[in-house]
Amino acid sequence: MKPATAAKKLGIYLPATPQEFQDGTVTRAEYAELVSSPPEWLVDLRQNGPHPRAVVAQKLGISASGLARAGVRDVMTTTEIKSLLVEMPEWLSAERAVHAAVQEENARVKSERAAKEKLRQGGR
Template sequence: MKPETAAKKLGVLLDATPDEFRAAPVTRDELAALQAEPPEWLATLRREGPHPRSVVAAKLGVSNSGLARAGITDPLTSAEIKALLEAPPAWLVEERARQAGVRAEKRRIAERDAERAARGDDGRGGGGGGAGV
């Protein structure tokens, strides 16, 4: 696989990886070995960053779209993320509230669908025979 894909699967920023990692394709066995026993450079990147957008969003408890709305386009380090969490700016408070609302709605829909499935009701209405008489 491409180094970019491997970096994404490892949860690290490709530009922060060593040159030798970026220079050649990564086999599935090599990826598995990196996941099972991360070398020091990988452990340091995961611990300190800079982190890719998806990791930053997860650590802040917001969506990738929330980062974009806030104008966060650059990778952040763990220290920068920690500083944001310790003294959250208004955008972070708003985005975390928005994300909490989205999660609550997803839970509500999942519960509703589970209830319908338990009743055998697919939620599309019932009884009608379509175009026939």
């Protein structure tokens, strides 16, 4: 697979990886090895960052769209993320509330669909 695909699956920021990782390709066996026995650089990236947008959003408890709406950087280190969580600026608090509401609504819709499907299958 391409390095960008592997980085996305590993939850790491590609430009922060070693050059040989960026320049090469990753086989399924190499990917499995990275997952099961990560090298020191991968462990460090996962712990300290910089983290890609999806990981930053997840660690902040908001959506990637919330990061864009807030106008904050997409790539952050663990220290920067922890600092934001301690400061809890107004935009972050608001985005966390929006994200929680969206998740609640998604769970409600999923539950309703499952109940309707159960009725449909039980009615036959």
